[in-house]
Amino acid sequence: GEDVEQSLFLSVREGDSSVINCTYTDSSSTYLYWYKQEPGAGLQLLTYIFSNMDMKQDQRLTVLLNKKDKHLSLRIADTQTGDSAIYFCAEKTGANNLFFGTGTRLTVIP
Amino acid sequence: DTGVSQNPRHKITKRGQNVTFRCDPISEHNRLYWYRQTLGQGPEFLTYFQNEAQLEKSRLLSDRFSAERPKGSFSTLEIQRTEQGDSAMYLCASSFARGPTNYGYTFGSGTRLTVV
Numbered sequence: 001g002e003d004v005e006q007s008l009f010l011s012v013r014e015g016d017s018s019v020i021n022c023t024y025t026d027s028s029s030t031y032l033y034w035y036k037q038e039p040g041a042g043l044q045l046l047t048y049i050f051s052n053m054d055m056k057q058d059q060r061l062t063v064l065l066n067k068k069d070k071h072l073s074l075r076i077a078d079t080q081t082g083d084s085a086i087y088f089c090a091e092k093t094g095a096n097n098l099f100f101g102t103g104t105r106l107t108v109i110p
Numbered sequence: 111d112t113g114v115s116q117n118p119r120h121k122i123t124k125r126g127q128n129v130t131f132r133c134d135p136i137s138e139h140n141r142l143y144w145y146r147q148t149l150g151q152g153p154e155f156l157t158y159f160q161n162e163a164q165l166e167k168s169r170l171l172s173d174r175f176s177a178e179r180p181k182g183s184f185s186t187l188e189i190q191r192t193e194q195g196d197s198a199m200y201l202c203a204s205s206f207a208r209g210p211t212n213y214g215y216t217f218g219s220g221t222r223l224t225v226v
Contacts, residue, residue, distance in 0.1 A: 100152030
């Protein structure tokens with residue numbers, strides 16, 4: 001079955017890079033996603049990567065996928081205070097739904 | 111298009127009462143999903159529709175929960191005889207899927223349910 005794990009907390013200084021990590025267990029994952037959730041709000045899709053890719057870059061965001069180790073990471077360059085939020089990793093397998101991790105709370109220190 | 115819209119944003123109800131939430135997906139999206147998120151956890155899948163057909167239900171969806179999407183557009187999620195354990199954020203998402211390809215999920219802002 002699916003299991004997605006993330007560390008619960010990350011603190012970085014404004015202007016530094018943030019790296020949020022995620023591990024998953026289902027090797028049949030087709031797509032892997034990163035979502036951002038601000039307090040009291042829904043989920044905002046940040047980026048996604050297809051399972052046959054190693055890396056995807058989108059402006060300040062870089063996603064790295066190590067399929068052998070089932071490890072996904074999200075790097076945010078030049079982290080800003082507005083990046084403070086909870087970040088969820090999610091995987092889509094053959095089932096028609098997403099399986100989410102518990103989220104990483106990113107705190108950006110001015 | 112204003113994205114996925116959910117109403118109400120907040121609902122406080124007494125234990126034992128029935129509640130109904132509504133979700134309006136992005137108009138060209140053929141799939142609609144309901145998720146539940148409790149405090150400190152990631153969202154958990156409840157059910158999804160392809161057009162008006164409900165194709166999958168999680169075991170989290172007890173008999174007290176029912177979801178409909180009568181015309182393949184908006185959807186409602188009803189919880190009967192609410193319990194305190196039903197207190198959560200209920201999230202709706204929609205996507206466009208053609209064959210095996212699903213072009214990404216867009217979430218609404220959610221309905222926060224508090225059962226007192």
